[in-house]
Every structure is written in C-alpha cells, then in structure tokens.
Amino acid sequence: MRSYPHLLSFILLTGIVSPALATGQQPVPGQDPGSPAISPAQQQDVRPDSPLDPSTANISGTVTDVNGDVVPGAAIVLEAENSSDRQNIVAGASGAFQFDSLKPGTPYHVAVTAPGFEDWKSPAVILQPGQYLLLQDVKLKLPVMVASVVVSATTEQIATEQVTIEEHQRVLGIFPNFYVSYDPEAVPLTTKLKFRLAYKADTDAVTFLGVAFMATMYQAGDIPDYGQGWDAYGKRVAAGYADTTSDIFLGGAVLPWLLHQDPRYFYQGTGTKKSRARHAIFSPFVCKGDNGKPQPNFSSIGGDLASGALSNLYYPESNRGAGLVFQGFLVTTGVRMVNGLIQEFVLRELTPSARKRN
Numbered sequence: 001m002r003s004y005p006h007l008l009s010f011i012l013l014t015g016i017v018s019p020a021l022a023t024g025q026q027p028v029p030g031q032d033p034g035s036p037a038i039s040p041a042q043q044q045d046v047r048p049d050s051p052l053d054p055s056t057a058n059i060s061g062t063v064t065d066v067n068g069d070v071v072p073g074a075a076i077v078l079e080a081e082n083s084s085d086r087q088n089i090v091a092g093a094s095g096a097f098q099f100d101s102l103k104p105g106t107p108y109h110v111a112v113t114a115p116g117f118e119d120w121k122s123p124a125v126i127l128q129p130g131q132y133l134l135l136q137d138v139k140l141k142l143p144v145m146v147a148s149v150v151v152s153a154t155t156e157q158i159a160t161e162q163v164t165i166e167e168h169q170r171v172l173g174i175f176p177n178f179y180v181s182y183d184p185e186a187v188p189l190t191t192k193l194k195f196r197l198a199y200k201a202d203t204d205a206v207t208f209l210g211v212a213f214m215a216t217m218y219q220a221g222d223i224p225d226y227g228q229g230w231d232a233y234g235k236r237v238a239a240g241y242a243d244t245t246s247d248i249f250l251g252g253a254v255l256p257w258l259l260h261q262d263p264r265y266f267y268q269g270t271g272t273k274k275s276r277a278r279h280a281i282f283s284p285f286v287c288k289g290d291n292g293k294p295q296p297n298f299s300s301i302g303g304d305l306a307s308g309a310l311s312n313l314y315y316p317e318s319n320r321g322a323g324l325v326f327q328g329f330l331v332t333t334g335v336r337m338v339n340g341l342i343q344e345f346v347l348r349e350l351t352p353s354a355r356k357r358n
Contacts, residue, residue, distance in 0.1 A: 251303020
C-alpha cells in the first residue's frame, strides 16, 4: 500500500493516460475500428517534454529479454503495412529505440531480431496525430532447443544388466531360477559374468537348504556308504555340497569360458508345443555359443562327467569307480531334461519377476 501514492504521482507526471482518452478525442477519421492493433499491455502513450508535430507520431521502446535484462544491439525494423515506408535502427547500449515522424492512421509493424533470441514482431500499430507510443512488451525469448540424446551401451554393460535381472528370478519368489534367460535377444556373457552367475547360484541360501534336504533323504536310504549318525549326515552334506559346487562351476563357468558357450537355458515360449518340448528336451545336448549359434553342449556334458569324476576323491571307497561317474551323469542328464520341460511350460508363470516382463 505504501507504493500506491508514488505510482499515482508517476502516472500524473508522465501522462501515461493517452491524450485521446484524457481529452475524449475520437479516433482519427478513416481509421478501421476492426483492424488489428497492439494490445494495451504492449503499448503506453507518453507525452514528451517538448511538443510534437501534431501531424506526425512517434514510436519508442526498450528491448529486453523475458527476465527483464536489456538486449543491446538488437536490429529493429519499422514497416508500414500499406506502403513501402521502412526504417531500420539498432538499439543502443540501454536497449532503447525510437522512430520519429510517423504517419498517423497508417498501420505499422515493429520487428526485432537479436543473435541468440527468437524474432519478435508487434501486432499492427495505428497511431493518432501527435501520439507518442511507448511499446512496453518488447521481450525476446530464447529459442526452443530440441536436443537429441543418443544413449548407447557396450555389450558388456547390456550383459551385466541381463545377469542382474536373472539373479533376481525366483520360482514362487523363493527358489533360485538364475540360469534361465527369458530374453530372446540376450547378449553373450563375459567370462566374469559366467563366474559371477555360478558364484551366485552356489552361495545362495536355498542351495544350502537343498543340499541339506537331499542329505536327509540319502541318510534315510543309507547312500552313499557313510553309515548312520550325525557324523555320517555331516559327510553327506559335505559331499552333496561338493558335488553341487563342482557341477555348477565346471559346467556353468569353467567349461563355458574355455569353450565359449552360454550355460543358460533360453526360454523359447513361442511355436508349437512340440517344438517347445523338443527345444527343452535337447537343451542338455545343444546350447547357444557365444557367437549366437547352436552348438553341442560340451560344457554341460563335460561338467557333469568331470564333477562325477571328482566325487571319487571323497566318496566312500565302496562307492567309487566308473559306475559312480556314469550313473551320476545319467541321473543328472535326466534331471536336466525334465527341468527343461518344466522351465518351458511351467516355471515362467511361477517366477514373478519374469511374469511381469513382456
């Protein structure tokens, strides 16, 4: 409220009110009342200190940006709408400009250009005799910049992201389902990622619980020949975990690294049930190479045989021999075939993170 009297004094001293309005003067005869004109917010009539030629009019203003900062050196063009009358000036250091001796009743346009800003042009301005028009809204905008950003990632970065997703795949949200890819465009794993995936599967808490559960079953069946009691149960747990670790790392990391093969099961999901079943059943024998092409699955076959051979180092002497190796291989291969069928037709719907993905 304290600023209001000062504003009123400024209006009275500078004659902001248009002379035509203040005196009740009517528009110039011949002026088209319907012709476009600059809005009141963009203009202001100012009565100069010295009288003007009553037969002419003036236009002035200050070029600023949208923040109110002056824009010096702007190029300003005044054009008459119905004639060849044209004037060019350059705004001074203060951004101010002025056009004198203009014809009343003639529609004028003021155009402003400045480097780094969008062009500005006024609506039609129709002056009255003796009018001194101040353009108030000569505000230049910065151009709208359309930036195109191309985001690219290396093959290793993509593979790392895919493995991270796979490490969160759990059937019913509990049981690890890490060695399955639901991405038909999955990129090859690096050596580091092959070992990372193996380590993740081998050290998962559910893996320990699974080994302990199977040891309980073997304890009840008294196989291998460790006998009974807690000591025998501990040996079965240790042997079972050793079997699991050697099979995961040999068939899922070491041989895939040496042979350049991918240890994962690639979900097909499309085609006939027969083709999907065939894909699942043959998965222990056919894998995808790091080159993206189908190859004999030497990694899985070799890993199972090598893991069985290592079992001869810690199984009871009565259970050792070639029979242990090949019997274990056949059992493991059969389990892989059944697992492939379950993966292809059942487990995806039971894996929450996979079901949410297209």
